[in-house]
Amino acid sequence: MIRSFDPAPLDPGRLDALLDLARRAPSAGNTQAVEFLVLDTPAAVAGYWDLTLPPPRRQMFRWQSLLDAPALVVVLTRPDAYVERYSEADKARARLGESLDGWPVPFWWVDAGAVIENLLLLVTAAGLGACLFGLFEHEAAVLSAFGVPSEYRAAGTIAIGRPLDERTGPSQDGRSARRGRPPIADLIHRGRW
Numbered sequence: 152m153i154r155s156f157d158p159a160p161l162d163p164g165r166l167d168a169l170l171d172l173a174r175r176a177p178s179a180g181n182t183q184a185v186e187f188l189v190l191d192t193p194a195a196v197a198g199y200w201d202l203t204l205p206p207p208r209r210q211m212f213r214w215q216s217l218l219d220a221p222a223l224v225v226v227l228t229r230p231d232a233y234v235e236r237y238s239e240a241d242k243a244r245a246r247l248g249e250s251l252d253g254w255p256v257p258f259w260w261v262d263a264g265a266v267i268e269n270l271l272l273l274v275t276a277a278g279l280g281a282c283l284f285g286l287f288e289h290e291a292a293v294l295s296a297f298g299v300p301s302e303y304r305a306a307g308t309i310a311i312g313r314p315l316d317e318r319t320g321p322s323q324d325g326r327s328a329r330r331g332r333p334p335i336a337d338l339i340h341r342g343r344w
Contacts, residue, residue, distance in 0.1 A: 153280035155216035155315035161279075163191060166222055166311065169273045176265035179258035180242050184232035185266045185306075188225040188297055195297075199223050199308075202296055203289040217282060220310035225286070225293065226267050227303045228259040263306035270309060280314040283307050 170187050178184070190196050200209065200218055209218070230251055238248025247253050267283060274281040286293055286305045294305060 152282045153314050154214035154282055156220040156280065156310065156312035157315050158219040158221055159313060160221045161191065161312060165277070166191065166224075169270060169277060170224070172273050173266050173270035176262065176269045178262045178265075179233060180236045182232050182236040182258075182262070184229045184236075184259060185263050186227045186229070186303070188227060188294075188299060188305075189222065190225070190297070191222040196221070196223055198296065199293060202292050203286065216315055217310060219315070220282070220312045222311045224270070224309045224311060225297075225299075226263055226270070226306045226309065227294075227299060228263040228306055229303050230257070230259040231302055233259055259304070260306060267307060267309065274309075274311055278313075279311055282310045284310070 166189065170189070174183070174185060174187075176185075190199050204212060204218070212218070233254065234248055234251060236242060236248075237245055242248065251257070271281050271283060285307050290305050293299075294301075294303060299305075
């Protein structure tokens, strides 16, 4: 994740190609209910930040160059698509086609997460930078402002662009970054827990 972007615009065709590849992640029942809201004009990007980080709060924001990212991609999912898909004849046996409450694991989030990870890896492989962050309390306002139908949910937003300079790799100055990773041996449980 980077937090400092060159504001130069991205080629829309290049971004679309990355999104096309990212969407090919696994999908429960091949539901394919992940879509993208792409904000890649200065006005659209500014509109997003005006909703999620209003000017008074923006002045105190720690990562000012994050706001320079030329593209923001809001990754969306439509949970009801999973109920619809699993009510079809070939999936009815799973008994997940009645309501969202019947799903022991909400696969709309799992599938959206797989698409997000694909996109983050693809962006990095393309020599660009990215930063994933949540919409939290701003989700409804953002989706409404950009005309997203009410049945969609946002899994997160990804800022995408060229890194501002070589020093914008993973940030080590935040509390989260200092947490480190546990040894892999502590996370692998072979045979049984």
